Amino acid sequence: xxxxxxxxxxRGESALHRRDARAKTIAVLVFLxxxxxxxxxxxxxxxxxxxxxxxxxxxxxxxxxxxxxxxAVVLPFTAVFAAISLAxxxxxxxxxxVGKSYLSALAVLILVSSTPLPQLLGGLERMGVxxxxxxxxxxxxxYLFVISEEAQHMxxxxxxxxxxxxxxxxxxxxxxxxxxxxxxxxARSYAHAEGVHQAMQARGFRGHFLTLSGRxxxxxxxxxxxxxxxxxxxxxxxVEVLV
Amino acid sequence: xxxxxxxCYCRNGxxxxxxxxxxxxxxxxxxxxxxxxxxxxxxxxxxxxxxxSKVPLLGVMGAFVFAAQMINFPVGPGTSGHLVGAALLAYTxxxxxxxxxxxxxxxxxxxxxxxxxxLAMGANVINMAVAGMLAGYLPYSIWGAGRWxxxxxxxxxxxxxxxxxxLALSELLLSGVAMPAAVLRISVGLFAVSAVLEGxxxxxxxxALETINPEFVRQPRAEGGRVLGxxxxxxxxxxxxxxxxxxxxxxxxxxxxDATGIASQAKALMRAPLADYQLxxxxxxxxxxxxxxxxxxxxxxxxxxxxxxxxxxxxGA
Amino acid sequence: xxxxxxxxDLHYRYDDGTVALDGVDFQLFPGETVAVFGANGSGKxxxxxxxxxxxxGEGSVTVCGMPVRHDTLAQVRQKVGLVFQxxxxxxxxxxxLEDVAFGPLNLGLDREAAQTRARESLAAVGMAHxxxxxxxxxxxxxxxxxxxxxILAMSPEILVLDEPTTFLDPPGQNxxxxxxxxxxxxxxxxxxxxxxxxxxxxxxxxxxxxxIAGEGPxxxxxxxxxxxxxxxxxxxxxxx
Numbered sequence: 001x002x003x004x005x006x007x008x009x010x011r012g013e014s015a016l017h018r019r020d021a022r023a024k025t026i027a028v029l030v031f032l033x034x035x036x037x038x039x040x041x042x043x044x045x046x047x048x049x050x051x052x053x054x055x056x057x058x059x060x061x062x063x064x065x066x067x068x069x070x071x072a073v074v075l076p077f078t079a080v081f082a083a084i085s086l087a088x089x090x091x092x093x094x095x096x097x098v099g100k101s102y103l104s105a106l107a108v109l110i111l112v113s114s115t116p117l118p119q120l121l122g123g124l125e126r127m128g129v130x131x132x133x134x135x136x137x138x139x140x141x142x143y144l145f146v147i148s149e150e151a152q153h154m155x156x157x158x159x160x161x162x163x164x165x166x167x168x169x170x171x172x173x174x175x176x177x178x179x180x181x182x183x184x185x186x187a188r189s190y191a192h193a194e195g196v197h198q199a200m201q202a203r204g205f206r207g208h209f210l211t212l213s214g215r216x217x218x219x220x221x222x223x224x225x226x227x228x229x230x231x232x233x234x235x236x237x238x239v240e241v242l243v
Numbered sequence: 244x245x246x247x248x249x250x251c252y253c254r255n256g257x258x259x260x261x262x263x264x265x266x267x268x269x270x271x272x273x274x275x276x277x278x279x280x281x282x283x284x285x286x287x288x289x290x291x292x293x294x295x296s297k298v299p300l301l302g303v304m305g306a307f308v309f310a311a312q313m314i315n316f317p318v319g320p321g322t323s324g325h326l327v328g329a330a331l332l333a334y335t336x337x338x339x340x341x342x343x344x345x346x347x348x349x350x351x352x353x354x355x356x357x358x359x360x361x362l363a364m365g366a367n368v369i370n371m372a373v374a375g376m377l378a379g380y381l382p383y384s385i386w387g388a389g390r391w392x393x394x395x396x397x398x399x400x401x402x403x404x405x406x407x408x409x410l411a412l413s414e415l416l417l418s419g420v421a422m423p424a425a426v427l428r429i430s431v432g433l434f435a436v437s438a439v440l441e442g443x444x445x446x447x448x449x450x451a452l453e454t455i456n457p458e459f460v461r462q463p464r465a466e467g468g469r470v471l472g473x474x475x476x477x478x479x480x481x482x483x484x485x486x487x488x489x490x491x492x493x494x495x496x497x498x499x500x501d502a503t504g505i506a507s508q509a510k511a512l513m514r515a516p517l518a519d520y521q522l523x524x525x526x527x528x529x530x531x532x533x534x535x536x537x538x539x540x541x542x543x544x545x546x547x548x549x550x551x552x553x554x555x556x557x558x559g560a
Numbered sequence: 561x562x563x564x565x566x567x568x569d570l571h572y573r574y575d576d577g578t579v580a581l582d583g584v585d586f587q588l589f590p591g592e593t594v595a596v597f598g599a600n601g602s603g604k605x606x607x608x609x610x611x612x613x614x615x616x617g618e619g620s621v622t623v624c625g626m627p628v629r630h631d632t633l634a635q636v637r638q639k640v641g642l643v644f645q646x647x648x649x650x651x652x653x654x655x656x657l658e659d660v661a662f663g664p665l666n667l668g669l670d671r672e673a674a675q676t677r678a679r680e681s682l683a684a685v686g687m688a689h690x691x692x693x694x695x696x697x698x699x700x701x702x703x704x705x706x707x708x709x710x711i712l713a714m715s716p717e718i719l720v721l722d723e724p725t726t727f728l729d730p731p732g733q734n735x736x737x738x739x740x741x742x743x744x745x746x747x748x749x750x751x752x753x754x755x756x757x758x759x760x761x762x763x764x765x766x767x768x769x770x771x772i773a774g775e776g777p778x779x780x781x782x783x784x785x786x787x788x789x790x791x792x793x794x795x796x797x798x799x800x
Contacts, residue, residue: 003355007694032362037268073357074262081265085421093421100264105357112354118654120354132286132298137347138654139302141355144309145696146648151310158314174317175447181314182326183451186335186459189307195649196299198614202642203714204634204666207296299652 003144009062009113016060016114021123023221027228028111032104034232041243042092046099048235053106060114067113071106078102117141122211135209139196147189154181259411259434260352260367263360267418274414275365281373282346288339297340304336305344305351316444324440329371330379330403331445334387334396335452335459338380345372366414370407379403387463393446400445404438563587564718564746565611565623565640572606572617572770580606581617582770588718593747595757595778597787598767604750605645607767608720611748612640624717638667641711641745645723647703648695656682656698656706657691663714681713682706685739701732705739712743719745725753754778754788 010017016024031049038045057067078101085094112120118141121134158181266274289297308328315323332341349367353359359367379399386395412430416422422430452459565588572581581603588594598604609615611623613633621628623636644650653659661678669677682688685705695703704724711719724740725733737759740747751757757764757778764781766774774781782788 004696006355011692029361032263032360036263036271036362071357077262078264081415081420081422084423084426088421088423090421093419097264097420101262101360102264104263104360104362108354108361109357116654117355118658130283130286132290133282133343133346133350135298136301136305136343137350139299139652140305140309140344140347140351142652142654142695143303143306143648144351147303147306147310148313151313155313155315175443176451178314178316179444179447179451182311182448183455185310185314186307186448186452187455189303190300190459192646192649193300193303195644195646196303196652197296198609199644199650199652200296200299200662201614202612202637202644203663203710204637205296205662206634206666209298210665 003141005066006112007116009067010116012061012114014060014114016056018220019114019224020215020217020221021115021119022127022217023225024111024115025120025123025127026225027232028107030229031107031232034236035100035103035107038100038236041239042096042099044243045236045239046095046103048239049103050106052231052235053103053110056110060110062110062113067109068106071102071109074101074105125211131209143189143192143196146192147185150188151185154185157181259370259408260349260359261363261370261411261414263362265360265418265420266363266366266414270414270418271362271366274369275362278365278368278373282342282368285339285342285346285373289337289343301336301340301344301347304332305348308332308344308348309351316440316447318440324437324444326444326448327404327437327441329376329407330383330396330399330441331448333376333380333403334383334399334445334449334461337461338377341376341380342372345376348372366411370410370414374410375403375407378406384463393450396446396449397442400442401438404441405434408434408438561589562625563589563622565748566621567610568620570607570610570617570619570621572610572615579770581610584619584770584772586765586772588746588748590717590746591744592763593749593761595761595764595781596748596750596767597752597754597757597764597781597785602767603770604767605722606770608642608722608748608750611718611720612637612642614642638714639716640718640720641714641716643704643707643711643719643721643724645726647700647707647727650707650710651695651698651703654694655691656687656693656695656709659695660706660710660713663710667714677713678709681709684712685709699732700727701729701735704728704732704736708739717745718748719743720748720750722750723752724749725751725756754782757782 035049054064054068057064075098078097082094082097085091085097115123118138121138125131125134158177161177289301308326311326311328313325315325318324329341329345332344335341336344346368349359349364349372353361353364353367379402382395382398382402386392409431412422412427449460565586567584567586570581570584570586571579573579584603584607586607596604596607606615610617610621610628613621613628613636616628616630624639626632626635626639628636651659653662657675657678660681661674664674664677665671679688679691682691685708687702687705687709690698690702690706695706698706704727708719719740721740724736728736733753733756737756740760747760749757749761761778763776764778765772766781766785766787774784776784
């Protein structure tokens with residue numbers, strides 16, 4: 001499953017992995033905003049930024065081709081609109097679409113590949129995002145694999161039984177089998193949720209979550225943020241002046 | 244064509260996730276600023292009540308929606324659809340909790356699967372987790388308890404997808420993304436097909452759920468969900484009115500800006516993307532009007548959400 | 561000797577009216593390991609859920625001298641550690657360490673102390689190396705151990721385990737039995753696994769339709785209720 005790969009990458013040991021999640025999040029947000037607002041000399045700027053991101057990927061010990069490929073997931077959607085812009089005689093807009101969407105996706109991917117998701121969510125909480133929402137996301141992530149696995153089993157069973165369904169049944173009946181499967185999956189998910197809730201209560205849960213992680217912002221993290229800011233903004237300033 | 248459409252538009256369910264790089268700065272910034280308090284409000288509402296902590300339930304149901312994408316509903320030769328789930332979540336968890344789950348889903352999709360941008364998250368959340376979900380909940384909250392229950396559920400599924408898709412398209416148009424008449428028509432047409440499918444799938448699952456355990460499905464009009472339902476309804480009505488009005492007055496956005504006395508800078512910001520867009524390759528008068536209308540829809544919707552919030556607070560719901 | 565757990569005339573009825581427990585009397589003494597047998601639906605798990613107050617029926621349940629009531633739930637749940645059948649439901653935090661620390665944190669320990677306690681518990685079950693691992697990277701046996709560590713971290717006096725050997729392969733089962741054998745707490749094993757009961761339990765009780773239909777030494781109960789696996793006879797001629 002996709003997120004298992006990401007999970008593995010995120011547990012690396014490089015200097016980037018060791019930075020506080022908040023520092024990395026701030027750096028990525030700044031990058032996204034600087035990139036989104038860029039208008040001039042875009043081709044050169046994209047090339048520079050791509051180079052920087054590639055260097056970061058290598059420095060973090062992440063598989064370069066794997067990361068570049070995974071970020072390309074955004075390209076099919078973008079390609080459609082880029083092609084339309086090209087056809088409409090707006091090549092710069094097409095380039096901007098491709099460049100901005102790909103580089104943005106790449107930057108976010110680097111963030112998530114160098115920070116285990118629970119730590120990332122913890123950083124977001126300390127930056128003001130409602131804890132309730134983040135805990136829901138954390139539980140979602142935790143049980144994603146469990147429920148997906150059950151869905152896979154049920155899908156296999158459904159496929160095994162549906163060889164002749166296509167031809168002989170009308171649409172309404174054809175919907176009955178997958179709808180039944182999903183209702184059972186729903187019920188199982190509900191049962192899981194109840195089990196989790198019981199397990200939480202059995203260990204003294206009193207209604208609000210208390211977290212272990214309390215890493216403080218180290219000097220290295222502050223240095224990282226400053227360096228990132230200078231690099232990101234500086235690159236754009238230099239490119240826009242020189243090119 | 245349907246498969247290509249699905250791969251481009253709807254890879255991971257929930258309809259159109261807008262990546263970063265598409266929306267213009269005023270659009271994504273405004274939507275981020277709008278989405279934040281709305282999400283905060285939904286989170287607070289979802290937490291309320293004497294029920295035990297629903298965090299595990301919401302999390303697991305989010306995982307369910309992800310996993311549900313794997314189950315295919317046969318539609319025609321070589322084509323199949325899958326559940327998107329905004330309406331279903333609203334019917335089973337209530338609108339506030341559904342909004343929180345959908346937001347969490349969007350966050351995980353953006354972060355873990357690179358499906359949807361980060362700066363664009365506000366837009367995606369408004370389109371799918373808030374507006375789309377509420378528009379889907381509305382028919383259920385009005386007709387869900389009576390003779391037309393099944394039709395209401397179908398309509399809800401349809402509206403949830405249609406609303407989020409139209410809002411996304413309008414945001415793209417407002418940002419100046421090139422979309423010739425043909426593409427727009429095809430997109431809207433294909434979204435309509437997906438929306439019909441979502442209605443049918445949602446209905447089928449609701450019926451199956453009621454067989455297993457009727458308590459899985461919420462009673463419509465419970466605990467102030469009605470207010471949220473009416474907000475959704477007002478939004479849809481205003482959207483329709485907005486498109487109609489804006490198509491009659493294509494310069495509506497401009498007059499709105501003049502009338503409300505927005506500073507000239509802001510006016511320029513608003514006009515610029517639209518100007519680019521008009522200078523672009525759109526030749527069809529209808530499309531220009533529709534585009535402005537859809538943009539108007541977005542603005543009107545924002546105002547609507549605000550009013551709805553105030554209303555809800557007044558009623559103490 | 562004072563019983564650690566004292567259940568008198570326990571009745572429990574589900575919302576739809578089904579009677580799950582129909583007058584149960586039971587006592588658990590220090591150092592004992594009791595196996596709980598019974599058909600599916602006979603009330604074994606429902607009974608187990610009463611021991612830490614997850615369910616509350618009519619009758620009395622007393623744990624370490626405390627009656628199980630709404631105001632004593634926190635203390636009861638510290639004394640009685642319940643290990644659920646589905647380890648995935650039990651390990652709900654992102655890493656093993658965080659999960660094991662969940663109990664101590666909710667007991668009121670500060671972060672440092674909770675983390676230390678968690679590490680000690682993981683070491684006690686032989687899972688110290690897995691503290692930073694996510695639950696889905698663990699095998700079924702490892703998950704079960706971490707679940708037990710999560711309970712041990714709360715310093716309970718009684719362990720209640722619901723079908724602990726399900727999902728485990730034979731080596732996993734053996735490792736679990738060895739671990740449980742070393743733990744000093746009194747234990748209640750709700751199980752279908754007769755061999756597990758034979759290895760660990762000093763006595764057994766048998767549930768039938770919400771009542772305890774029999775109790776005594778494990779072998780005796782197994783024989784009386786025909787709870788052992790039957791030996792199928794195979795002859796060469798009839799199978800070929």
